[in-house]
Amino acid sequence: MNFLPAQHPLVDGRTSSAPLIRALRGDRPERTPVWFMRQAGRSLPEYREIRAAHRMLDACLDPGLASEITLQPVRRHGVDAAVFFSDIVVPLLLAGVDVDLVAGRGPVFAQPVRTAEDVRRCRAEYGPERLRAALDPVREAVALTVAELGGTPLIGFAGAPFTLAAYLVEGGPSRDHLRARTLMHADPGTWGELLDWAAELSGVFLEAQLEAGASAVQLFDSWAGSLSAADYRTSVAPASRAALRGVRALRYADPEAEGYAAGPIGVPVIHFAVGSGHLLEELAALGAPGEPLALGVDWRTPLDEASRRLGDAVPLQGNLDPALLGAPDAVLAAQLDAVLRRGERAPAHVLNLGHGVPPETDPDVLGRIVDLAHAR
């Protein structure tokens, strides 16, 4: 067991009873907490202004800029959480991997990782120790952000091992991650080594954000939806569990809990995967007693149906279709109402989109969603 530091916002009481944290622990706070995946980014003019002068990954590694961009949507929309401005490739970059983020495309790697030899070289050269030694800009950005946020929790995140591996093997974005899934079937030993390495880097990145002041983390397994349930269970879930091992060991005593009766508890974890309706039961199995897990659900699976399948035992996050952000106000309001009503079936609900904010979104629409959700 590892304790969060005394000045951490979950420990000193700043965020331990914030609506987001209560909901992620399975409780129904006074208002439904709301935040948006990809809220910090391209839909905001104040973000575009910063990005005009700085490359994406440079901005991620400049503590002042990363903190400012993280805070922008909180100031503008009044959301119940900040999500740290970074990217799933940042831990790979800091470990030494040659990767860039290409506008309109996504992560692109100088050398795809495809053979047993490639994987061996990566593990030898780009290990977790090298990442740990390079994380100061991230720790500093998180600390600066948390000092400004007061009672609003910061969500840290990482890419899950499968999603990182899908990019590494393909060398860049791909439609159905065929090369990665072929490696998984053709050479399970090498696949296991690759995922173990990705899990180590994900885990170190998550722990650094939590230790520096984040109050929850989200594991993005964006592309896990391309896997069958059986392949997810045997070839991917063990690595996601490994990525969360260090996070699960981080404990704190909730200052709000009666006489500290609850004892040390774990920090809340959210898991999100696009198009993963067929994996809900497998994903829920990443949680365990004393290890709070909330599931992000995309827009294809209604929240009440998701909750029923999970025995009404798992806090859910989601799941307004991002396409609705461009629909007329009345259509959006009706669909928002439906999402909130369906969400009532779950033990707890964090309102979010079913995937990230599209870049062309009118930012005022996001503010209206926050106001509507809070007014209920």
Ligand SMILES: Cc1c2[nH]c(c1CCC(=O)O)Cc1[nH]c(c(CCC(=O)O)c1C)Cc1[nH]c(c(CCC(=O)O)c1C)Cc1[nH]c(c(C)c1CCC(=O)O)C2
């Ligand atoms: C798959 C994935 C990536 N990155 C991420 C994921 C998982 C979430 C998901 O499923 O969408 C996670 C991510 N990326 C970014 C954040 C910041 C925090 C937030 O959510 O607001 C988060 C949480 C910033 C970013 N990451 C990226 C941007 C856009 C950079 C820019 O052009 O300004 C931002 C703000 C770039 C990026 N990075 C990645 C992609 C596919 C792209 C888009 C490429 C493009 O269309 O330009 C990889």
